[in-house]
Amino acid sequence: MFESEFERNLFALRQEKLKAIEALGQSAYPNRFPAEENQQADPIADIRATWNSIPAEQLNELPDTERPRVAVAGRIITIRQQGKAGFATLQQQGQRLQIYVRLDAVGEQAFALYKLLDLGDHIGVSGYLFRTRTGELTIHVETLTFLSKAMLALPEKYHGLADVEARYRQRYVDLFTNLDSREVFIKRAKVLKAVRNFFDTRGYIEVETPMMQPIAGGAAARPFTTHHNTLDMDLYLRIAPELYLKRLVVGGIDRVYEINRNFRNEGVSTQHNPEFTMLEFYQAYANYHDLMTLTEELIAYVAQEVNGTTVIEYNEQTIDLAKWQRLSMIQAIIDYWPEIANPKPQTQDFASKDSLFATVSRLYLVYEQLYQSHDEAQTKLMQVMAARYKRPDLSDYSVGSVVDREDQDFIDWQKHDKEARLNFAESRRIGGVLHVFMSLSEKNEQIGKTIYSLFETIVEPNLFQPTIIYDYPTAVSPLSKQSPENPEVVERFEFFIGGFEVGNAFSELNDPVEQKKRFEDQLTQRAGGDDEAHQMDEDYVRALTYGLPPTGGEGIGIDRLTMLLTGSKSIRDVILFPLMRAEKGSEIRDQRSESDTH
């Protein structure tokens, strides 16, 4: 329980104070404030809303009988003793209000209690409002009620809790010391509320489908496995609700949505947490074009509800969530084709394997010229960069080693120079092209996969402004309906904001024969070692056989959307309790383990 002697001593000291408080006739752990069950405490927010605008001369001149009397409960976050009087700041629901306690107003006993209070304690006060000499709205306390004691020391009052790890592990401390952090989660709640309101008013039904599934379907990801004892049955935590929601559309719930957790047994990063919140919705008789419009409306609406504006600042970029562009995947690759690899490819270059190979090779050659360690061009580039950024040592490095050299100097240097950062990103991207090239030439992959890799490499990191990318390759979309004009692409889009993917949508594949075939293809890939390929879901095929109407469906990452709307750079900042490694020395105890050590 205690990290140190300091904490042990403090705890003992506070226990003594609790006893002293009880000796004053107060309960150490009372169960309500105010004690009278027919009365309610006043929220600080309400008090401020009413009195913030009333000036001191008006408020302080009121006769005693007309003074505004309030009862407030809260946590003490600052306290200033001053002999026979003192101040404290109470915090309640993220709002703060100062109280003023003086001996001649509260009496000996209450003042003795005031002197036993510590930072972090919860108290209740009643009294009247006034403004101090400096104009601060303050409660002139008449009665003081002890509510609960903080037995541990609070973080430093000025800086708050800054240690990132501690903020995640002890979110409760983060929340009451860092009000910015609290604000993020208030906004998250508003996001959920706005999303629900958006769909509810459009006639969608909210549902909850299984989190534990016998077959983990609906996405390509590795699942968590669990086991039901009585049925002696292995189950997976779901990686997506998709196949269940479409069963519901078969069942006649034409407009349906679900907001719930997905679980994917994969790495963690600033954009990934093993459990994350997904919105999925389906609309019968609609296709992906309908969903594009709906998506644009939804995102703008949520932003407006949460922030009061559709404009956000994210990673030093100004983004208007009401202004969208729509590009086909191939057009996006053409548009974002690196300048150094000009001329840009043409649409027909993506049509055949040979022409695609030639196109990627061309990019690769540029990459090679810039990136390979003994190349003249890259040495020259490094010299230019060294001169431009006043880092003579850079000329000693190859592009590759600079890219890998992420020392603090280099990181700072990038932070302060946008152009340098772009060059850095460019060399990274070009590096990625190598992998595209390799996959095309060595693994004899389908064209679609290469196009998709190319897109991810050169386009995706640049998609800061809201962008819908449509017409995905069939090869990477096992659950989407093919385009009637071109069987190589499916009626699918993803949308990107701030440089990452936020949502994914498509016209749902509803041909049971084709679906079965695609599952079988996936099984082949699974047998080939791809443990993220889909498993066969016979019942889902049976559901399709009963007839799924033409349907559009979409998934949106709520955490990522919240990141954008709160300016959070890490997904962990928008998840209350992100997954962390076990704390050292905190092996989990159960009934069978040894007795308490303290």
Added chain:
RNA sequence: GAGCUCGUAGCUCAGUCGGUAGAGCAACGCACUUUUAAUGCGUGGGUCCUGGGUUCGAUUCCCAGCGAGCUCACCA
């Protein structure tokens, strides 16, 4: 999984070119009846993340481990 960086008092952080450490806040004591990062005086508080190595001597240098952050990989 890889690289880089970090781990010093409850908190926020200094520092030691190798000789077992400091500040502010918090805590404790005293003073103070309009302060607000209150103030003034005084006191206590440290396995310098853990384990090895080098050394007369390691918190500091080296190696390994643990934890974290960032970047990458993975993740359509």
